[in-house]
Amino acid sequence: MKKQLLILPSLFFLFFLIIFFYLLIIDRNPSELPSTLLDKNVPKFETESLLKDEKFISSKEFGNEILLVNFFATWCKPCRDEHIYIKRFSNEKEIKVIGINYKDNPKKAIQWLKELGNPYTDVAVDKSGRIAIDWGVYGIPETFIVNSKGIIKYRHVGPVTKKIYKKINLIINESE
């Protein structure tokens, strides 16, 4: 064994140490997945609307102004918890929010919105969950920022917290 080779283990060790240290320092969530749809167009879909008589057509709703898309369901507790922030987006910040009701009972959803307040300009009904799959949704609630050109710019998995609320507002303000 050449003597220089003996120092190799410590060099490999140093390499991995740096990687681990870097990963600890940066702000990352190990269980959250980056969306593959970032900087891509909103998936096209057509489905029933929860609140209106006519159909929900994605090409009509997206591509006009910057807005939020919020996947929710009545059976999901964190959705209930974050609802106050969704309302604040709509009421206080006057941001248009579109809801997508995931694998839910439409009657229950209407009741839920009556009880908690409705921040959505419209709600698309995703009974089968297929729309969610097209958006790469895996853990509701999930919230997306879609810009005025219909491009997805940001996704958050899980309920909106104070920190995320601030972050979303920041991103929206910056793009205007």
Add this chain to the structure above:
Amino acid sequence: MVPSLGNFALWLSLCFAILQFIISHKRISHFRSKLNSVAVNGLLLCVLISFFSLMYSYIVSDFSVMNVFQNSHTTKPLMYKVSAVWGNHEGSMLLWMLVLTIFNYFIFKLYNQTNSIFISKALETQAFIIIGFLLFTLLTSNPFERILPAQPNGLGFNPILQDPALAIHPPLLYIGYVGFSAAFSLSIATLSLRNNEKIPWYIYMKPFVIASWTFLTIGIAFGSVWAYYELGWGGWWFWDPVENASFMPWLLGTALLHSLIIVEKKKSLQSWVLLLSILAFLLSVVGTFLVRSGILTSVHTFALDPSRGIYILAFTALLGGYSLILFGLKSKKYIKNNYFSFFSKEGSILVNNILMVIVCATVFLGTIYPLLIEAFTNNKISVGEPYYNSTVVPIMIPAILVMGIGPMLSWGREDKSKIFKKIFPSILLTIIITVFIFLFYQSYNLIGIVGIILAFWIISNNFIILFQKIPNRSSGMIIAHLGIGLLILGITGSSVWQEEKIARMKINSEIKIKKYNIVFKEINEIRGPNYVALKGNFLVYDEKKTIITKLKPENRFYPITNNFTTEASIHTNLLRDLYIVLGEGNINDGWVVRIYYNPLVIWIWIGALTIFLGGIVSMTSNLEKLRRLSI
């Protein structure tokens, strides 16, 4: 009162650890022995008091202790109150401390006049490790934190974790990979030796390495037993980062174990042993880091924050940096230019070493590659079972082939002509058995054939060694190797020839799997100590229409944690497991029923137990030998 005692004892143990660390620098040998004795014994006693204080708090359900509140409940059966002590992050750190201080005690037992400086250095290293983990525990993960006012009851605990195999899994596992700390400390002491000192360091290392490796084997096995029986789809290994974190020290431990034999006999491979001892424990510590730092998530990880991770990483950096640089600088003198041929006992062990290290490196690569990708690109990937099946399994094949021949070869060099004569009986036996099996079972599958051949290659070789009645043959080795053969048999059978039937069954309907007829007799609601359940009753008939067994799978609901679990019902015999799981359903549509036919599964557990027994036999004969040499 008791929790305060536990906390106090833990802080006191820090003092003893610091004392032990400082003593080694003193040149006064007379005092050193007494001071070391005080430090080592004081450490052990304090940690024992601390550990059992926590256990007491769990047993009496003292919910003023935050840790007990978070992880226990009055309705928990006693056994699981006890195992809850180490079933959480803070409590498991106490288990770390316990094993560290117990091994510390045994290192001190080796102390005598001639090796005082050497053992003191080992104790100093061990003390450093203990201090590192103690500080981590005391400052960031103290299990004795109080919650006031005391709560009336706890937050319960995940019911999937209330299982005997899982209860015993951590203590056994920790004796394993925490135990490698002793080999680590002895390695550091060896590298720090001055040239004039003649210490048989490898003789000191051996009992610790055998003990750690043996318990690591059975610890890992119990984890798999639990997964198979509890999780409900017949799997027992998932290449999860936490599982890999225990497998890597095992691989290096295997290489280390075998290399020690060579060092003892022929003084070759010394630098291998020193490096492997360092790396095995280092991997244990890195594994701890991966699991507890929050850097990756898996079902096994403790939910923690990155600030704790930075502490563990810093400690790992110090430990690893110091040991590997020391190795880089000082191991030169342990490289002996000893000759041995490829066809020799040493040669086969060298091949085994290299293959174990390659497998370990591959598992390490697969485990951290997602992290590397994340650091360099913004992408996330998975490295799952298919990767390890394509990489690790092929590398294991030559390792197993060599494992068969190795014990039969002579030291130094084997006459190539003699080799064939030695292995011919086992080749013949393997071929005969394999042909017989496939004539009988007629289920041809390439991987299956390879697996069966490898399994019986090992089994035949070891039976032949048994019958040769050569004196001084290590029976521990034969038993352990036999265990590996049985393990391969079990793994092959259950992976390759598993069959599954899924159906929706109404009451009194029937389903056929292999040669069995299974009738769904009835379904009942039952009540357990902390759950309610739906229990199905299935009668299993063989082709002669006789009842083999009744299978009773359950779907349980634990109201306290709002959890659902499925309890599979399993009938085992030497040839196969019949494994049935009850799904959802109702009286009108029937229930979803999943039935598995898992061949040879029990040989996995028998194999692991046999390896464990082999290790125990090795340990006892090794300790006998040491006693005779009056060390």
Add this chain to the structure above:
Amino acid sequence: MLTKDFILTKIFIIIVTICLTQFFSKNCFAVEPDEILQDQKQELRARNISKNIRCMICQNQSIDESNAPLARDLRILIRNKIKEGNNNEEIYIFLTDRYGDFILLKPPFKLSTLALWFLPFIFFIVGIFIVFWHNKKSKKILKDI
């Protein structure tokens, strides 16, 4: 250590866990009888593809084994795509377009994963070299003796 953040974090974890258990309250169990395709070959293809797709919710399982509703939806989607005539490649692309490479249990062959797939092979070659080099050196020592 009993800071507000700490308590909130713990409560959040409990809430998420409970929400996940609501997910499982239907207690479906992995592949269900009504999902199974008539055509055995197609069903086998579906099972093999599913075994390679990670369940995004219970992340230590493939969708073939998992209870989660999303796993079931994906299993059905895969079977539909097979019936529609898509080949395996197309199905994998469909899934990775939406969920990224993370959803594949077998890491893809890309520039970024070259090291992952080739290093074990390189380790093996290096290992063989070491054995041969050692053997050669040993023979030389023997000749010198």
